[in-house]
Amino acid sequence: MRETRGGRAAKAKEEGGDDLPRAWSAYGRLLQHLRKRAGLNQQQLGEAIDYSLEQVASVEQGRRPAKAAFTRAADRVLEAGGVLEVLQDEVDRAKLPRFFRNFALIEAEVVSRFSYDPLLVPGLLQTEAYARAVFAGPERRGVCTTHRADGGRDVSVEQVTENVDGLHWFKSSYSGSDGGDCVEVAAGLDVVYVRDSKALCDGTMLRIGRDEWATFVALLAV
Template sequence: MSELRGRAAEEPGAEEGEQDAGADSGILRVFGRQLKRFRIRAGLERPDFASTTGYSPSTIAAYEQGRRIPPPKFIDRADELLDAGGVLQEMKEEVARAQYPAFFRDAARLEAEAVELHVYANQAVPGLLQTEEYAQAVFGMMRPPLDEDAIARRVVARLARQEVYGRSPQPMMSFVTDESVLRRPIGGRSVLRGQLEQILLAGRRPTVEVQVMPLGSEENAGMAGPFILIETAEGRRIAYVEVQNVSHVHTERRLVKGLEVKYGILRAQALTPRASLSHIEELLGEL
């Protein structure tokens, strides 16, 4: 992941669930202006509105100035208190997308709406499977380094993607992960242990298939790098490819079809889902 472009200055009174905004987040400035307009129309001074919502005045100011990302619960509460008629709530999805680096926002939206997700990973455990500790370690190893606040924002955003598991109906998901990723002790052995345990739990879900590409395999169609395949409720098939801070969302059928064929080959070359879970249990036993 590349670092968010720009960074807002920290202010006291940060609330749980909020994040700093990137400089390119125009939707936050639009939301902030609307929030302020509705507050003034309601005849509320900032401290009074802050007290009513349970947030500090400095935090409300940061929201109104588009410098922080308000959590969904605040947007719902503000829309109700200010009698905004759903105007603020209508921006909730776009505001939520602002928590991601700009290059990943379109992919994050598609991922959240997908009916099918298929992931090939050969560099790190896929974000949809990562534990908080593993994600913290991954972002902590970025070079140039991220500061602590940026790391915290990235971890929150990554874990938020896993809300897809709580959707009803859940999307069908499959993961093919290179064994080297599952052996690499990013963050230390205890972090890796927790990560492998989480992968096992995910792999036992009825809507999730986990496969391992073994180190001993002489064939691997995924040497060009990781990618994600997405299918939407409308039947659109999309591919997301990212490497070295350069990402592409592919919609051209020829390109997407090529990656779909590659993924099918990868699944055939990898261990079966049942054998993969058994192999992960063996890896756990080695730690």
């Protein structure tokens, strides 16, 4: 218990209460107000929107988030005029980890995506042959064809597992200072090998033709 400025005693928050999202609590208080205005108890509201008494009570207390279907039904039955529905995005976003919520707002509006994946083509950019090779596993991975963005000739890249102990590997100049976060390259007789230093145990690497590698390097230099 604690004493308020007006001299009245008030209960302290229950243990763990601070962890409940404020959006859920605000939604719950509004739902309770609209329910009482409509002259319904929790049981009656639950029956009207096809939800249990426990679910209605939990939403009103801010212990559970209201899903979109719950909100639409409650807004209709309580004749709320959409005031519950306008809070749904906030309720949904409050389910996310606190550190991710602002990013979720940005992600919903992005028009492009940038990432650094030296040994894997992102899913949306994969050709059918590449995707099939990935799903087939290391035992059946073959040659995958990628297409140049400028409309030039195709480039063949093969994901292989083979003995390359005799090759001299060069580390990328953008590697991490601790040596454990880098891409390594080695030149063979007529091919170039690329591997991830963090995944040396499985022996998987990319094998690229010398001409294709030269084209790739030239494009990076532009």
